[in-house]
Amino acid sequence: MAITSAGVGSGLDIESLITKLVTADRTAPQTRITTRKSELSSELSAVGTVKSLLSSVQSKLSALVDDGALSSVKASSSDETLFTASAASGTASGSYDVEVVALAKASKKISSAISGGADAVLGAGDVNISVGSKSFKVTLGSTDNTLANLRDAINAATDNTGVTASLITESGGTHLLLTANETGAASEITVSSSLMSFTSKQPGSDAHLKVEGYDVYSASNTVTDAVEGVTLNLLAAKEGTTNSLSVATDSSSIQTALNSFIGVYNTTMSTLRSMVSYDATTKTAGALNGDSLVRGAIQQLRSIIGGTVSGAGSFSNLADIGITADASGKLSLSSSDFTSALTKDAASVQKLFNVSGGYGKQLDSMLDTLVGTDGSMVSRVDSLNSQLKTLANEQDSLDARMTAAEARYRKQYTALDTMLAKMNTTSSFLTQQLTAIANLNNSSGSSSSG
Structure with missing residues (x-):
């Protein structure tokens, strides 16, 4: 706020008056915006948690069904x-x-021994190398034509067809060894050069x-x-x-994946129930108390898990393969019962989740309506974000109105301040004049008496 001198002329506390007027104008709409923003932010956080939990259940489910862990x-x-x-x-x-x-072995060709080691000068010339039916050529010039230069040129050739060159030094000299990058008879190396001779060290074989x-x-x-x-x-x-x-x-891998799914499912259900609950004793409501969408999701999940599946072969429900629920709906897996079911009919265990109408298909379809691309939870999040954006615009509009109101009040009270200052000046002048007249009259009276 700019420093002003409002009230200096009149003696009124005009800055305080302006602040109080602006505050009175702002309080009601600001309270509404702040309260609504807090409500929407809390709901958005809670809905985001629900969406994340349900997405985790779907992710664990996806890793389990179809060609996932159940088929391990x-x-x-x-x-x-x-x-x-x-x-x-x-x-x-x-x-x-x-x-x-x-x-399978890789083809290897080795050169005759060259005295002088890696720095031995070979002279100018070509080395023609073929790997199977593909070939390339390396040319040495009048400079940079040592054995090491040849090795490096072969390895760096952009058209190298699949061979690696290396140097082997023994008592008789240094050899250039060419090794095919792939094993097999089809990757046999052939090499010809006027610079040196090569022999087969190891034929490529399947x-x-x-x-x-x-x-x-x-x-x-x-x-x-x-x-x-x-x-x-x-x-x-x-x-x-x-x-x-x-x-x-692979019973162990399947049970690990299944327990992972059960763990996420139990955590999700517990959290969702807490969010829609109300504790009459403490009078504490969950973050989404009474929310129909979340309550519906809980009911659907429990209904699917507690239902039966037809066309799965030897088994028709989760209890048949060792997965049971307690009174609160918490799932648990009996390792021995599940292993027994797999031993009896592993294909039917897979079908229990994967057939049309199986647990996996039902759960995935239901979860997709909630957290899929066009799911209800996604739409809910989009709606809440849209409402928060609208509130942000309302806040900007309110701030602009209050700035304008402050300017208007300041203009009005500045004019009042100026007017009162003039009136105070006039009043002081008149008082001075009247006092002077009175003093003059008193002086004249005293002279006459004398």
């Missing part, structure tokens, strides 16, 4: 020094005989294994097409020795 299988090898294995979700259970006959006695060949030691859904990582060859590969439902 574990592949294992009877001798992990020879090969390890992993399986994709949904891979059929089974047991297979596996023999690792030979590992991996060879037998699955159930059938020959399988692979350019890589990571074999993905021998058993559907299974990846075999070959580590060592032991021809004539058969080991077993087993693929089975």
